[in-house]
Amino acid sequence: MQDRPRILVVCFSRSGTTQRLADMLAATLPADCETLYEREGPRWRSGTRGYARSIVDVIAHRRANLRPTMHDPSHYDIVVVGTPVWASCASTPVATWLAAHHRQFRHVAFFCSLGGRGSEKAFEQMHASVGLSPLATCAVTGADLRAGREHALVNEFAHKIRHRLATLETIEWTM
Numbered sequence: 001m002q003d004r005p006r007i008l009v010v011c012f013s014r015s016g017t018t019q020r021l022a023d024m025l026a027a028t029l030p031a032d033c034e035t036l037y038e039r040e041g042p043r044w045r046s047g048t049r050g051y052a053r054s055i056v057d058v059i060a061h062r063r064a065n066l067r068p069t070m071h072d073p074s075h076y077d078i079v080v081v082g083t084p085v086w087a088s089c090a091s092t093p094v095a096t097w098l099a100a101h102h103r104q105f106r107h108v109a110f111f112c113s114l115g116g117r118g119s120e121k122a123f124e125q126m127h128a129s130v131g132l133s134p135l136a137t138c139a140v141t142g143a144d145l146r147a148g149r150e151h152a153l154v155n156e157f158a159h160k161i162r163h164r165l166a167t168l169e170t171i172e173w174t175m
């Protein structure tokens with residue numbers, strides 16, 4: 001690892017919440033940031049139809065049609081992946097991206113935004129998909145947002161990521 005760890009934040013956001021958390025996190029760490037987009041465009045997921053489509057997609061384990069991304073995850077010490085929770089799962093675009101890139105990760109951390117329930121199941125699914133235990137996780141609920149707790153949660157998450165990476169680096173040096 002170099003002096004400063006190379007960190008990539010990757011997220012999908014249907015209505016902007018996860019994107020906002022990803023931007024905060026990337027500025028705090030600091031990190032490069034990649035947003036996942038679908039070829040169909042944002043309207044594909046918007047409104048009542050988009051909501052219903054998203055529920056069906058996630059329950060049926062469908063794959064998203066993602067646009068190509070710019071950053072190569074294998075160039076980073078850690079990839080921090082953020083998703084909205086859909087039916088207690090990672091959103092379809094994030095599940096698709098993780099399945100396509102799981103061999104390219106050195107370390108991972110996960111975050112999600114959600115109404116209130118299902119973050120643990122979503123994190124378990126993401127963990128199983130990449131075959132790596134996350135160094136840290138962070139779930140931001142609607143109640144957290146209403147109470148203005150998101151900055152504190154994101155700061156704490158960023159601190160945990162940096163601390164765990166530093167610990168791993170020390171272990172690697174002493175081996």
Ligand SMILES: Cc1cc2nc3c(=O)[nH]c(=O)nc-3n(C[C@H](O)[C@H](O)[C@H](O)COP(=O)(O)O)c2cc1C
Binds near residue numbers: 054116
């Ligand atoms: C299709 C769909 C399914 C959802 N399922 C859940 C759920 O199981 N649990 C939950 O707490 N919130 C659920 N939500 C709410 C979102 O996780 C929450 O609003 C999130 O912050 C949206 O993030 P975004 O603005 O980045 O898209 C769901 C939202 C959508 C669109």
